[in-house]
Amino acid sequence: xxxxxxxxxxxxxxxxxxxxxxxxxxxxxxxxxxxxxxxxxxxxxxxxxxxxxxxxxxxxxxxxxxxxxxxxxxxxxxxxxxxxxxxxxxxxxxxxxxxxxxxxxxxxxxxxxxxxxxxxxxxxxxxxxxxxxxxxxxxxxxxxxxxxxxxxxxxxxxxxxxxxxxxxxxxxxxxxxxxxxxxxxxxxxxxxxxxxxxxxxxxxxxxxxxxxxxxxxxxxxxxxxxxxxxxxxxxxxxxxxxxxxxxxxxxxxxxxxxxxxxxxxxxxxxxxxxxxxxxxxxxxxxxxxxxxxxxxxxxxxxxxxxxxxxxxxxxxxxxxxxxxxxxxxxxxxxxxxxxxxxxxxxxxxxxxxxxxxxxxxxxxxxxxxxxxxxxxxxxxxxxxxxxxxxxxxxxxxxxxxxxxxxxxxxxxxxxxx
Numbered sequence: 143x144x145x146x147x148x149x150x151x152x153x154x155x156x157x158x159x160x161x162x163x164x165x166x167x168x169x170x171x172x173x174x175x176x177x178x179x180x181x182x183x184x185x186x187x188x189x190x191x192x193x194x195x196x197x198x199x200x201x202x203x204x205x206x207x208x209x210x211x212x213x214x215x216x217x218x219x220x221x222x223x224x225x226x227x228x229x230x231x232x233x234x235x236x237x238x239x240x241x242x243x244x245x246x247x248x249x250x251x252x253x254x255x256x257x258x259x260x261x262x263x264x265x266x267x268x269x270x271x272x273x274x275x276x277x278x279x280x281x282x283x284x285x286x287x288x289x290x291x292x293x294x295x296x297x298x299x300x301x302x303x304x305x306x307x308x309x310x311x312x313x314x315x316x317x318x319x320x321x322x323x324x325x326x327x328x329x330x331x332x333x334x335x336x337x338x339x340x341x342x343x344x345x346x347x348x349x350x351x352x353x354x355x356x357x358x359x360x361x362x363x364x365x366x367x368x369x370x371x372x373x374x375x376x377x378x379x380x381x382x383x384x385x386x387x388x389x390x391x392x393x394x395x396x397x398x399x400x401x402x403x404x405x406x407x408x409x410x411x412x413x414x415x416x417x418x419x420x421x422x423x424x425x426x427x428x429x430x431x432x433x434x435x436x437x438x439x440x441x442x443x444x445x446x447x448x449x450x451x452x453x454x455x456x457x458x459x460x461x462x463x464x465x466x467x468x469x470x471x472x473x474x475x476x477x478x479x480x481x482x483x484x485x486x487x488x489x490x491x492x493x494x495x496x497x498x499x500x501x502x503x504x505x506x507x508x509x510x511x512x513x514x515x516x517x518x519x520x521x522x523x524x525x526x527x528x529x530x531x532x533x534x535x536x537x538x539x540x541x542x543x544x545x546x547x548x549x550x551x552x553x554x555x556x557x558x559x
Contacts, residue, residue: 162192175291208258240324256283267311323352342360440516445538459521500550508546
């Protein structure tokens with residue numbers, strides 16, 4: 143492959159009549175790889191004949207330092223500035239599209255501090271390029287390596303300093319995670335998660351490097367959720383403030399409270415089915431808030447995880463089944479742990495092993511229900527075009543209360559009467 147590159151360079155150098163036609167027959171990646179190796183005179187002759195769009199596509203294959211070295215060879219200042227504007231516009235548009243994965247993602251997240259070096263070069267050549275970059279920017283660059291213009295990995299600086307200067311670059315190349323700027327949000331997020339404490343290379347649609355993102359910087363955006371989430375989970379408007387008037391506060395809250403009241407009656411109705419059981423076993427009333435409270439807390443934990451995943455595009459109804467199953471599994475395991483504890487408490491406190499078993503089994507059942515509805519309800523609400531943070535809480539709490547009471551009081555009726 144190295145011989146092919148040398149052959150192309152010779153043909154472009156010593157056959158000026160067919161130079162432009164030969165260059166245009168190459169792929170964009172090959173053009174970028176060959177162009178940086180030909181003499182400045184040959185470069186200038188090609189730049190004179192290539193169209194503006196062709197030059198922009200060519201520069202797009204290079205790192206910024208290479209592109210900056212090429213641009214002065216365009217003698218026409220007006221044309222040079224026009225190409226720079228279009229090139230910057232293309233990069234900015236693609237970068238902004240890529241950053242759609244989070245509303246707070248800024249252009250500064252995309253890093254251009256890298257070199258794009260040929261795998262056919264030596265460590266000595268790489269060191270010279272690194273030194274030049276450092277002298278110009280004051281920063282040590284990431285060293286990305288290509289083979290005929292196609293990214294094949296990176297050469298870590300720690301590996302470069304250990305080898306002799308005349309050693310080839312290729313053996314030092316290690317894989318690096320990549321994602322195209324047009325990828326689905328879910329794929330982008332997965333790339334960041336898989337490259338924790340590392341970097342992700344953002345590629346253009348033609349495979350050229352657009353920039354790089356340090357995954358920890360991107361993941362920090364997801365960890366720092368907006369303060370509005372506190373309002374969302376409480377069913378309070380984001381723009382509500384402590385010193386708003388009573389009328390404003392009431393107008394923003396009463397609808398949610400009415401809906402909550404209606405669902406509370408559903409839970410009350412499920413309890414009324416077992417009024418005879420409660421009259422005979424008044425002790426059950428002591429443990430009802432425990433069952434309901436644990437189910438509500440577990441559901442809130444699941445809901446918080448789901449809302450975050452939905453917000454960043456990581457999960458949706460179409461791919462949600464594995465997520466639901468994992469939350470159900472977590473609910474079952476947590477139910478066993480907390481159920482065992484409450485069983486021991488009931489046995490020691492009330493001296494009734496059967497009562498302890500009933501409460502423990504109800505706890506397991508309710509935490510499974512919490513995991514299921516905590517995962518399913520926000521997915522369904524999102525599919526229906528509703529905000530899962532503000533609309534899901536009421537329905538999930540109702541589900542855990544109703545099914546939790548049915549399980550607890552139903553088991554008590556069967557096993558204790």
